[in-house]
Amino acid sequence: MACFFRRSVALQLSKVVGVSEDALIPLISAVPVSKKQTTSDLRVSVNSLLQRGAVPPDGDLQTQTQALANQIKRDAVVEEVVAGRGVIHFRLNRLILAQKLLEQLHSEPDGFGVKSDLLRHLQGGRTLVEFSSPNIAKKFHAGHLRSTIIGNFIANLKKALGKDVIRVNYLGDWGMQFGLLGAGFERFGSQEKLKTRPLEHLFEVRPYRDVCVFHLLSLSLVDLFSLGLQVYVQVNREVESDESVRSAAAEFYRRLVQREDQALELWRQFREITVDEYKRIYQRLGVDFDHYSGESFHDGQTQNVLEELKTKRLLKTTEKGTGVVDLSAMGDMSSYATLVRSDGTSLYITRDIAAALDRKQRFGFDEMIYVTDKSQSVHFQQLFHILSAMGHEWAERCHHVAFGLVQGMSTRRGEVVFLEDVLEEARSRMINNMRQSRTSKVLEEPELTAERVGISALIIQDFKGPLISDYKFDWDKVLQSQGDTGVFLQYTHARLCSLLRRHASESYSCRDVSPLTDSRSVSVLQHLLRYDEVLLQSANDLQPRHLVNFLMTLSHLVASAHRELPVKGSPAAAAQARLCLFSAVRSVLANGMRILGITPVDKM
Template identity: 60%
Template sequence: MSPEKVYGGVHLVPYRGVSELFYCFVFKLYRWLAFLEKISPRRQSDFRLSVSHLRQKGFLPSAEDIQTQAESLARQLNRDSVVEDVTVGRAVINFKIKRDVLAEKILEQVSKEGHTFGLKSALLCGQQKGRTLVEFSSPNIAKKFHAGHLRSTIIGNFISNLKEALGNEVVRMNYLGDWGLQFGMLGAGFQDYGSQEELKANPLQHLFQVYVRVNAEAEKDEGVRQRAGEFFRQLESGEEEALALWRHFREISVGEYQRVYQRLGIRFHEYSGESFHQKQALDVLERLRAQGLLRTTEKGTGVVDLSPAGDMSCFATVLRSDGTSLYITRDLAAAIDRKEAYDFDEMIYVTDKSQEGHFRQVFQILRAMGHQWADSCRHVPFGLVRGMKTRKGEVVFLEDVLEEAKGRVLRNMQATWTSKELEDPDVTAERVGVAALIIQDFRGPLESDYSFDWGRVLQMQGDTGLFLQYTHSRLCSLTRMHGSGEGGPLDPMLLQEEQGAGVLKQILRYDEALLQCSCDLQPKHLVNFLLALSHLVAVGLRTLPVKGSPLPLAQARLRLFDSARTVLANGMRILGVTPVEKM
């Protein structure tokens, strides 16, 4: 392995063990500054480094004339076996690289590493590794899987996939909403309006109908609400009849949810829930009381003062006046229990942004109790989806969304594509439909609300999940027809065209996208990378023909396209998208 080098006062170490290719200035400093401006490949230069950006980041002093600084820095950068030319523009340094070396090293590396390509990059070596617990999805039992839980489910799955890919041990936890006063309402309602026959035939739909009806009755009759409160007190005190009914509701709910998770390609290591911690919540209250943190208000509720001045200007309620626990109390108990059970290095909660205040209070109380590991807990918030409708109207349940996506894709396939050649068109349509939903969701910042539009989601042209799947399937088709190019020798001198170099340089940036995702847990960076790669591949497939080309040229192009297919599939899987090989 080559020794450390110094360029312009910056220490550079060998990158990926590939001679000088990745530790020269442009491929090391340029990338480590993370997220400097990317300039589209052009004939005059392959990469451009902004000197003003270096100054903003504090890597260069800002007192000196910027153009003089750019010229001085460029003189310190040696041409070598990789960098063919270094020129100075207006406060920028332009680099032209030897494309044959780029092609040879990138294609060799993708071929050798396969699904692990990019994950061992020096750019990612500094990422903390350990045990990560991700809590996501978390629907409320006894209710059908609401469409609103789609975002938590796919975002949490992406974060779990990313952490696993980067070498972390991940615990995927589904923390079910299976306790609280709403179950008192449901239990009381089922005693009045429930039917065992209907429960067996269509369990969650029947429970949903019961819940809607009992809530409507409670609005008119205070006695209904009182009976609901009594049923919940029976649950909290462990009365077997109430618990047996609750357990039945929970079992059938989890069974129904698992069908939906299977359709989305999502798995969990543990199904937990508020009920697991209702007794531990009492221990938390005792600890808070013993530490002098629990106060009682005039209304009889138990609170924890969170105000900096200790004047109760900001507090969290952790106990109802009737002595029953609250959601936040059970979350405190759950966090403590998880730390003891898993000794995690970080814990990530994926819920909508309306719960930001809730988790801020949870983390503050944990720290007040002396649990400094609360600093390793993180809430990933997301916005709302507006306008999600099926042909039948407003969407309520996630399965309706999945059916609508699959049905629309299937109709498009039957109308325009060769679906008759598919062994199982329904499976393909499902995977393409799920990809469409995920990419639509992940294109922007997670915390932003967005409006859902089926027409835009299912476009074949443009930045959509269908376009990603179609690009991958085209590359698979090329491999089926002509092979991957692995069988023969590679002549990198045959990959000099702009279109091929563009694909190679995009592949080179894969680890940058992963680093960005790792830093802020936003999938948009990976989505944008994959879409850009797909557009470059589409151009390449039009302008770099394999069929009819001389064998050495065809082999080189096949290696190029097969590497793009590998990287595209790797990134799609991290996002939670199952690549299809035929469409």
């Protein structure tokens, strides 16, 4: 309903500047609530009016601001117009502010904010989001947590704003590492253990000159460091002196590429086992996917990609025999991407090109978003450049959302390797905190509540700053019940639910909101005016911190209101109006939390 107030201001402003209301609405913003208790509710920058050509440049900015403010008429909605420094402030009728906002939140809580005029241009169309994308035959590493929760947030946000969203998990399920894994399994593996404890068996270290070479070579550097740098150095020395290991791996991968039945069957086992394990963990995180894909699916399509690149004279052969695409602005090969090895095999980027073309044909997306860590930024720049050079204009609507690294994440058992260790740690620490808290309620499913609150804490910690930034992880800070944490956010929601349950037998309506003109209530209402702007900002830069900051401020404001505006013992009219306000805030908190990927809890 913030759009109602913007339109009311735009109506009065349009009469002065001669520009349509629709053109003015995006220029009008809500004033952030501050401790100084700013009296205005909405504002418009005169500079923004100048830039849009709504007013001609005419002398001193301040003089022009004052002149415009003097010409704008007051009405039943806009009670006061004040000229600030290059900004015109509008004070709304407090009774109408409360009435209009709470009416919509009471009648259509899920539509609040997302159906605003500000967001209308974002509605419709199809968005494909590729995220999580772990590697097959490895347990879900903690490093994939960021991609998973960031991608889930983006998909949730796009869906809330009216997009048709396709969630894709693009698995690392092809390449030489499967030659190493397959050869290693044929030497040391056990089908019985693969059935009873599959990923543990694929992950465990088997004897081979003190360590299992195929296992270690299939790990990331983070994993290797967790097993010890000394072992890593030793293994590399052993590999250098044992050509049979590399030969066996190359032979197994060759059998895979040639679709040899026995090799493919073993590979399928690795893939199915891993996907089943991942789905179980995704369920704990509240994440799902519409489509599980992978490099293997597109490996057979790379030849068509290479043929198209040759036809368009984009693929060139180097002296070393590799196939490359020139990315340089001057066409001098000062920058290029390698798409084919000298032996004719494709690379990761070749399969990514094939995947993008296949997705466009199959899903007809309007935009595609990749969520990976910032180390892959150059890869995606090259990918989008090549797609554009091939003549695909939709490449301009492909985006890479990059994120930084998490430092210092560990459990009581030591450094974290697996995501499941993180989830277990969050749950156990949260259960312990809840048992020690004097305000904790008796819960039917304490472990489920603890897990949801613990995951909320992980998500909020991750989303508080710019995604591109690295950050240091600290369990004590993450699970604090006070401050801007996921625990505090869940506690605020649960406390409002508790209040509404206690008064469930009392019927209340939002017809008489006259008791909500006090400063505490007005601050909450003013902040709610900003919700659609925050969603727009989040949609524009795909950063969750805007929504996190909004929800945290709302939680602090309603906590103060809850202390100072009691329901019990108040006159009936005041009690009803306050229940209406608290119910509205609970709805907005829940909606915002779900967009972030957080499941709200009703009791804590």
